[in-house]
Amino acid sequence: MRNQSDNTSLPPSRRTFLKTTGVVAAGWSWAAGSRARAAKLETLAIDGGPRAVRIRGSKAWRWPLYGDLEEEAMRRVLRSPSYAPLDTLERDWKHHFGVDFCRAHCNGTGALSAMFFALDLPPGSEIMVPSYTFFATIAPMRMFGLVPVFVDINPQTLNFDLEDARRRLTKNTKAVLPVHWIGLPCDMDQICDWADEKELIVVEDACHAHGCKLGDRYMGSWGRMGVFSFQMTKPLPAIEGGMGVYQQRDDCDRATAFGHYKKCFGKYAKYEGSGMATKLRMHPLAAELARLQLVDLEPRNAAGVRQAAALNDRLIQLPGLLKQTSGRTDIQRLHYAWNMLFIDEKKAGMSREAAVRALQAEGVETSTLAYPLQHEMPLYHEARWWHHKPIIPELPGSKKANAWSLPLPYFTSEQPELCDQYVKAFEKVWAHRDKLGKV
Ligand SMILES: Cc1ncc(COP(=O)(O)O)c(C=O)c1O
Numbered sequence: 001m002r003n004q005s006d007n008t009s010l011p012p013s014r015r016t017f018l019k020t021t022g023v024v025a026a027g028w029s030w031a032a033g034s035r036a037r038a039a040k041l042e043t044l045a046i047d048g049g050p051r052a053v054r055i056r057g058s059k060a061w062r063w064p065l066y067g068d069l070e071e072e073a074m075r076r077v078l079r080s081p082s083y084a085p086l087d088t089l090e091r092d093w094k095h096h097f098g099v100d101f102c103r104a105h106c107n108g109t110g111a112l113s114a115m116f117f118a119l120d121l122p123p124g125s126e127i128m129v130p131s132y133t134f135f136a137t138i139a140p141m142r143m144f145g146l147v148p149v150f151v152d153i154n155p156q157t158l159n160f161d162l163e164d165a166r167r168r169l170t171k172n173t174k175a176v177l178p179v180h181w182i183g184l185p186c187d188m189d190q191i192c193d194w195a196d197e198k199e200l201i202v203v204e205d206a207c208h209a210h211g212c213k214l215g216d217r218y219m220g221s222w223g224r225m226g227v228f229s230f231q232m233t234k235p236l237p238a239i240e241g242g243m244g245v246y247q248q249r250d251d252c253d254r255a256t257a258f259g260h261y262k263k264c265f266g267k268y269a270k271y272e273g274s275g276m277a278t279k280l281r282m283h284p285l286a287a288e289l290a291r292l293q294l295v296d297l298e299p300r301n302a303a304g305v306r307q308a309a310a311l312n313d314r315l316i317q318l319p320g321l322l323k324q325t326s327g328r329t330d331i332q333r334l335h336y337a338w339n340m341l342f343i344d345e346k347k348a349g350m351s352r353e354a355a356v357r358a359l360q361a362e363g364v365e366t367s368t369l370a371y372p373l374q375h376e377m378p379l380y381h382e383a384r385w386w387h388h389k390p391i392i393p394e395l396p397g398s399k400k401a402n403a404w405s406l407p408l409p410y411f412t413s414e415q416p417e418l419c420d421q422y423v424k425a426f427e428k429v430w431a432h433r434d435k436l437g438k439v
Pocket of ligand 1: 108110134208242
C-alpha cells in the first residue's frame with residue numbers, strides 16, 4: 001500500500017475508490033416482485049419515457065488513474081534521463097511477486113515474442129492457444145516456425161477449455177498457452193496437472209491478470225514463463241510496456257538476448273553488441289509509471305472487484321442474466337476493460353439484440369459485442385506467412401461467447417448512484433421483456 005503521504009497525492013476518485021467500495025446488494029430482490037411491478041409501470045426510454053441512466057458515464061471508466069506521484073516521477077526522469085528505472089522496476093517486480101527472473105520489455109507483444117524465442121522449440125511444434133484473444137498471444141509464433149493450434153474457450157469464463165485441449169493433443173503438441181481473460185484466472189492447477197502428465201510446457205498470457213491469484217500463487221508464475229502488458233488500458237498501465245517472468249535463468253537469458261542487445265548473459269553473452277535483430281527495451285518513463293502503479297495494484301484490483309460485485313449481485317438476479325465466472329472461490333481476480341455479462345435469451349425471454357437496444361435507450365453503455373476471433377483472420381489462413389500452417393478447428397464455445405456477451409463498462413471508481421441507475425435500467429427493460437422482441 002502507498003503510505004499516508006503518498007495517498008494524499010492520488011486523484012480523489014482513485015483515493016475514494018480504494019477506501020470505500022464495498023456496497024452490498026443487501027435487501028434487494030427482483031424475485032420478491034414489487035420492484036418488477038414498479039418497473040413495469042414505467043415507460044421504457046425506447047418508447048419515449050425518461051432514461052433510467054442520467055449520469056453521463058465516461059468519468060466512471062476513466063483510466064489510467066495517474067496522480068502527482070506519476071507526474072513528479074516523469075519530471076525526475078526528464079531532468080536526469082537514464083535506463084536505471086528499468087532495473088528498479090525489475091527489482092520491485094521480483095520482490096512484489098516473489099519471482100527470481102523477470103525482464104521489462106517495450107510491450108506485451110515484445111515480451112510474448114521473446115518468450116516464443118526463449119522456448120527454443122523446433123519448427124512444427126504445436127502450441128495450444130485460444131482464438132478469443134489479442135493477436136499478440138498467437139501471431140508472433142509465426143516468426144519461429146511454431147504452429148498455433150486453436151483451442152476453444154468456455155463461454156462463461158472466456159478462458160481456455162481444458163476438455164477441448166485434451167481432444168487436440170497430437171504427437172507434435174509441445175506447449176499450452178492459456179490467457180486469463182479480463183482478469184479471471186484460468187484453472188491453472190488442472191491445466192498444469194494435465195500438461196505435466198503429457199510432458200507439455202505451460203506458458204501464460206497474463207496480460208490482463210496483474211496480481212491475480214489461484215490459491216496463493218500469482219498468475220504468470222504457474223507456467224514456465226508468463227507475460228504481462230502495461231499498455232494504457234491494462235490493470236497496470238504504463239501507457240506502453242510489458243514484462244516477462246521466467247522460472248528458469250536460461251529462459252530469462254534467452255528472452256533477454258532476443259531484444260536487449262546490451263544484456264546478453266550466460267551462454268548468450270557472445271551476442272552482446274549484435275543482439276538478435278530486435279530491440280524490445282522498455283522506455284524508462286514507462287518503467288517509472290509501471291513501478292508506481294505496482295505499489296497499490298492489489299488494493300486497486302480488490303476495490304474494482306467489490307465495485308463490480310455491488311452491481312452484478314443485483315443484476316444477475318434478473319432471469320437469464322449471468323456474469324463471467326469460473327465458480328471458483330479460491331481465486332483472486334480483477335476486472336479490466338469490461339464488466340462482462342451474458343444473456344441467455346431463452347431464459348431472459350427476449351433476444352440480446354432487443355435487450356441491448358432497449359438498454360442503450362435507457363443510457364446503459366452496452367453493445368452486442370463480438371470480440372474478433374483470431375482463427376477467422378486472414379493471417380492464419382494464408383500459407384505464405386507460415387512455416388507450418390495453423391490448425392483451425394470448429395470453436396463453438398468462442399462463437400457462443402460472442403453470441404451472448406452483454407458487456408458493461410468496468411467502473412474504475414466508486415459509482416453507487418450510477419450503479420443504482422444501471423440496475424433501474426435493467427429492471428425496466430426486464431419488466432417489459434415480453435413485448436421487446438422475442439427470441
Ligand atoms: C491478451 C493480450 N495479450 C497480449 C497483449 C499485448 O500487449 P501489448 O499491447 O502491451 O503489446 C494484449 C494487449 O492488448 C492482450 O490483450
